[in-house]
Amino acid sequence: MINVFLKNHDYKYEVGELLKLFTSQFNFVDNDLNKGKLLINDISIENDLVTSKTYFYENNNLKFTLEERDTIEGLDEKKIKKESKIVIKRSIFKVLTKIYKSYVPWGILTGIRPTKIVHELLDENKSKKEIDNILNNKYQMDESKINLAYDIANVERKFIYPPDKNKIALYVSIPFCPTRCVYCSFPSNTIKQWGHLKGDYLNALIKEIKGVGTLVKKLNKEIESVYIGGGTPTTLDEKELNILIDSLYENFDLTNIKEFTVEAGRPDTITKEKLKVLKDKNISRISINPQTMNESTLLEIGRSHKVEDIVNCFNMARALGFDNINMDIILGLPKETPNMVENTLKQISKLSPESLTVHTMAIKRASKLKENIQEYELSQYMDMVKMIDISMDYAQKMGLNPYYMYRQKHMLGNLENIGYSKKGFECIYNIQIMEEKQSIFALGAGANSKIVYLDENRIERVPNVKNIEHYIKRVDEMIKKKEEEVL
Ligand SMILES: C[S@@+](CC[C@H](N)C(=O)[O-])C[C@H]1O[C@@H](n2cnc3c(N)ncnc32)[C@H](O)[C@@H]1O
Ligand code: SF4
Known part of the structure; x- marks a missing residue:
């Protein structure tokens, strides 16, 4: 000690x-x-x-x-x-x-947005050489991480500069999941326990959509991107998905949006009919998330689907015309070795998604894994470094470039999460949420709105309650809190 x-x-x-x-x-x-x-x-x-x-x-x-x-x-x-x-x-x-x-490659940087420092230095018109020196000498960063943060910041700048005060992003939270994955602490209420509230939740959410729709019109803001996340939005059935997306189109002017993402997430919630609804509603980007392509790990982490289901869902989405599909994976899942990560990436390469988000496992306080930590075999630091190297190699081979990144607290090895994409398939919402140059109006239980005041270099957060029952009862208050912040 x-x-x-x-x-x-x-x-x-x-x-x-x-x-x-x-x-x-x-x-x-x-x-x-x-x-x-x-x-x-x-x-x-x-x-x-x-x-x-x-x-x-x-x-x-x-x-x-x-x-x-x-x-x-x-x-x-x-x-x-x-x-x-x-x-x-x-x-x-x-x-x-x-x-x-x-080996502490991020040096003294402990925050979650290392690229922000690069943006600040680029704003001061510093050259690459000057930025290298500052990141190395002042922040003690390793060369590989300096280059990574620099490259990502440069890709991001095309999407976020010059910041436009008039544009906003919209986030909608569907906080239900088929089962709870052991590592997860996101708003993810299992359908078995909370499914009976789905209808009431959707009604409350639509009320918030109407309220915030009116507010955004009053503010005269233009929506740049929409993201329906969670949880697992595809726990909604076709009819519910239809109602939800229609209500977004009815209450917001989405004529000029550049991107509309729906996290389809777990393959055990995806059906051809649901994908058809998403396609009919012009959803431009979906996410089908394996986390791992190793059967034994899927069991270990409590995802009740098979590797084959992932492949089938992916092929089904392709056949229906989805040309922008993301896949999420996590490095450092219990009992996974670098070889197993290589297997995951080999299988994903065959599918060739437009983007791949590589997370490093974080031990979240509110997860089952943290509760029973002694029961899980977690990866050691040098294995994590190997896994990251393998993922970088494969991303490159798949023609994917890093376009956004963030770090979380309690990550194994204090490493990073990196989003890779093919050129032209960068997710604008992901970039905006990380770089905090654009306001995000977030609706639904557990959704956190972020209002960015660019001129004052100030950000205000307006969180919605997490608990679904509370959200249903207090939805008017959620709308009012947003009105009070921005009007
Ligand atoms: C909010 S979750 C929603 C995704 C969707 N429900 C699914 O499971 O496919 C977004 C992503 O965060 C990542 N994630 C969740 N918990 C994590 C953890 N403890 N450590 C690292 N990544 C995590 C997973 O890759 C997941 O796909
Ligand atoms: S990883 Fe996805 S499916 Fe699993 S509990 Fe979290 S949000 Fe739900």
């Missing part, structure tokens, strides 16, 4: 997140008395310089000491705080890499 003593500052959250990249065995203390294993960080600000010193003691001996400094000349208070945190994290990071000798 390492004791951590912060002197002259109290950035425990930031330091804690950084320490977690190396170890969970640490404890904040308020003195430097116990030097069994003690990390001290001290900060001072003088002559336009912020200086952070880190010391590491073991058995009363000073083992490592390191000093980092940056200029804060001309910066306002908010920016000084931001720079101070960076210097503190960097000096601690350098000491931790000496203690643990770990």
